[in-house]
Amino acid sequence: MEPSPVKKPFFTPTVIVLIILVVNALVWAFMRFVFGIGAVTNLNNQYPWGIWIGIDVAAGVALAAGGFTTSALAHIFHKEHFHDIVRPALLTAMLGYTFVGMGVFFDLGRYYNIWHVMIFWNGNSVLFEVGICVMAYLTVLYIEFLPIVTDRFIGRVNFRGILSKLNSMIDTLLRFVDRSLSKIMFFFIILGVVLSCLHQSSLGTLMILAGPKVHPLWQSPISPLLFLLSAISVGFPMVIMESIISSRSFGLKSEMDVLSSLGRYVGPLLGIYLAFKIGDMAVRQTFVHLTEINAASIMWIIEVLLGVVIPMRMFFWDKVLTSKPLIFTAAILVIFGVLMNRINTFIVSYTPLYATEVYWPSIGEISITIGFVALEILLYRTLVMIFPVISQPLERIRLKTKFAAKGVIR
Amino acid sequence: MANSSRRDFFKTLGIIGAGAAGLKTKSAGAAPVKIVSDNRMGVLVDTTVCIGCRRCEFACKEAHNLPTGNIEDYDNRTVFEQMRRPDTKALTVVNEYPGTDKKSGPINVKVQCMHCDHPACVSACIVGAFSKQENGSVIWDESLCIGCRYCIVACPFQIPAFEYEKAIEPEIRKCDFCWERTKKGLLPACVNICPVEALTYGKRYELIQEAHKRIEKNPDRYIDHVLGETEVGGTSWLYLANKDFKEMDFPKLDDKPAPGATESLQHAIFAYFLPPAMLFSLLGGIMWLNRKSEENE
CATH class of the missing domain: 3.30.70.20 (Alpha-Beta Plaits)
Structure with a gap:
């Protein structure tokens, strides 16, 4: 099993549907940048933040947690067993965070000033902390991805015509980058985990400033801890879900032994998250809000029961861990739970002081959010076809060179 | 080879420590000064x-x-x-x-x-576009704003308003x-x-x-x-x-x-960059121990 570019036809019916969704989003994106945020969204002075922040940014960051959790498991805790899933998880995180940045870019009124964040620091602002950490982590993710690029091209740079003179130079450069990176990569790996812990938790601090505008079921002083714990528990389910979907889509055999040993971590992680969530509820006595039936209490019960309790029980069950459809279902439930939590914290629980209406995302907002997801899947498919990301059984036995040992078949 | 990589490891750890220390002073200096003058x-x-x-x-x-x-x-x-x-x-x-x-x-x-x-808006603003002036005014600086609208989320009186209808330079x-x-x-x-x-x-x-x-x-x-x-x-x-x-x-x-609760949370997590630096060292230590045990096998 070595990572190598997937050789399968790019177009499938699903891919065509995804392309249509992306084109639809492009139309709305054009409208947003020409006519302004008000023209395509239902945002107003009562509801300044909608699903572009709640889903694209908050949930996007959480669901990209597979990157740092997997890299911590494989590199820091040195579980060699999981090396095959590090690259797919890294690619998902890299794309995930890229789209978080895009989501922010769409939502900012003065998107062209986004670079101000790097220059005009406000150390008191939670949003600043999130922003600067996400920017730094995105850079780290690109650096972590570089060895996959050098793997792909070392010894294969083959420009024709006038550019052919550059071939050996670029090859030397790639080998230099590869050598230098392998010496300092541990620094970026640890930095990636630290930055992730920082901004995953700070995302939970964001809405504390909104005070009584956020429903007490989600307005908790330990919200940063809950955000961090839920992000850590959703990391592996994301990897499991992706691995099963991509192996199915490419007709590869999924590595059930790796996935089920990965699944063994999920139950306890969810247990810790649930313990803090319920403990916080008991201490602040917010359970009284569950006795009344309204949108908040219903959403809370769906989030916790369907998204935490049931999948937690499932991941503690051996039968689930060894069955592909069951572990897939359990993983999807965890992902659903964290998605719901972010939507609830940022959107459902938010009641303006002088609300005259209820926020519901517009078609434009939904189209752009869906378009981002579709584009992300398409880019993932493209990149695994170009770069050695997914581990596949070697088809032919070849002489192993230095670089073949690292994943490129020559 | 194994030794040299371990030496690199510590060398880099040192550089990070120095970097973190440098960041600390910078962020403290850039924080908005809260002037609450008695004569406001x-x-x-x-x-x-x-x-x-x-x-x-x-x-x-x-x-x-x-x-x-x-x-x-x-x-x-x-x-x-x-x-x-x-x-x-x-x-x-x-x-x-x-x-x-x-x-x-x-x-x-x-x-x-x-x-x-x-002011919650002053605390919230990602780029410090809001400021409390000595005479008591809370004002907004157009040249800094990036239009994130976190001030609107933060304001306890629902006051700041944003020009949603404008595609360019919304205020x-x-x-x-x-x-x-x-x-x-x-x-x-x-x-x-x-x-x-x-x-x-x-x-x-x-x-x-x-x-x-x-x-x-x-x-x-x-x-x-x-x-x-x-x-x-x-x-x-x-x-x-x-x-x-x-x-x-x-x-x-x-x-x-x-802004009291969030600022104290925020500053606790970033107290002199110590907690992040400690987390970094802890993870570095775990990584080093795991590598070492592998080399010994």
């Missing part, structure tokens, strides 16, 4: 005096180069049928509420930015306490125009004394509460009324400054 100014709004003529709305628009319309139109009292909020086209609005009994007429309440002493608009006028020694436009002196401009601490004096003198006229004296840590604008402020759509707020 304020406005005392006596809602029992206000007649709802809405001249302040007109003067405010005029002072901020917003379309004013005809001044006669401001005599139209049908606008009071609905509660209105300040927005990008009107930085202050007057609302009307029924009086305590039939004899006393309706109560009119002017609404605008309260100019908090510990955050709110009362700026007539920053441009007070700099020149002029009164805020609304205070200046008020025909019944419902608005009193002065040093905040003097206004508080004055407010309590009025309550003492006319205990029947006022309830014993100066709104803004302690709410969210105090505001530059202060209100007097003859009935509970909650009945006039003022939010029920406690006395803790709005």
Whole structure:
């Protein structure tokens, strides 16, 4: 099993549907940048933040947690067993965070000033902390991805015509980058985990400033801890879900032994998250809000029961861990739970002081959010076809060179 | 080889430590300075005096180069049928509420930015575009703003408004306490125009004394509460009324400054960059131990 570019036809019916969704989003994106945020969204002075922040940014960051959790498991805790899933998880995180940045870019009124964040620091602002950490982590993710690029091209740079003179130079450069990176990569790996812990938790601090505008079921002083714990528990389910979907889509055999040993971590992680969530509820006595039936209490019960309790029980069950459809279902439930939590914290629980209406995302907002997801899947498919990301059984036995040992078949 | 890589490992760890130390000083220096001067100014709004003529709305628009319309139109009292909020086209609005009994007429309440002493918007702003000035004004700096609207999420009074309809250079608009006028020694436009002196401009601490004096003198006229004296840590604008402020759509707020909780959380996580640096070292240590045990095998 070595990572190598997937050789399968790019177009499938699903891919065509995804392309249509992306084109639809492009139309709305054009409208947003020409006519302004008000023209395509239902945002107003009562509801300044909608699903572009709640889903694209908050949930996007959480669901990209597979990157740092997997890299911590494989590199820091040195579980060699999981090396095959590090690259797919890294690619998902890299794309995930890229789209978080895009989501922010769409939502900012003065998107062209986004670079101000790097220059005009406000150390008191939670949003600043999130922003600067996400920017730094995105850079780290690109650096972590570089060895996959050098793997792909070392010894294969083959420009024709006038550019052919550059071939050996670029090859030397790639080998230099590869050598230098392998010496300092541990620094970026640890930095990636630290930055992730920082901004995953700070995302939970964001809405504390909104005070009584956020429903007490989600307005908790330990919200940063809950955000961090839920992000850590959703990391592996994301990897499991992706691995099963991509192996199915490419007709590869999924590595059930790796996935089920990965699944063994999920139950306890969810247990810790649930313990803090319920403990916080008991201490602040917010359970009284569950006795009344309204949108908040219903959403809370769906989030916790369907998204935490049931999948937690499932991941503690051996039968689930060894069955592909069951572990897939359990993983999807965890992902659903964290998605719901972010939507609830940022959107459902938010009641303006002088609300005259209820926020519901517009078609434009939904189209752009869906378009981002579709584009992300398409880019993932493209990149695994170009770069050695997914581990596949070697088809032919070849002489192993230095670089073949690292994943490129020559 | 194994040794040299381990040496690299520690060398780099050292560099990170130095880097983290450098970052610490930088972020501390860049934090917005919170100036709450003892001589900061304020406005005392006596809602029992206000007649709802809405001249302040007109003067405010005029002072901020917003379309004013005809001044006669401001005599139209049908606008009071609905509660209105300040927005990008009107930085202050007057609302009307029924009086305590039939004899006393309706109560009119002017609404605008309260100019908090510990403003949530100043704490929230990702680039520090909001600032609390020495004279008490909370103002917005157009040149910094990136349009994230976290100030609107944060504001405990729902005041900042954003120009959603603009694709380019949308502004955050709110009362700026007539920053441009007070700099020149002029009164805020609304205070200046008020025909019944419902608005009193002065040093905040003097206004508080004055407010309590009025309550003492006319205990029947006022309830014993100066709104803004302690709410969210105090505001530059202060209100007097003859009935509970909650009945006039003022939010029920406690006395803790709005940004208190998040700032202390934030600063605990980043205390001198120590917690992140410690996490880094801890993870580095685990990684090193795991590598070493592998080499020994």
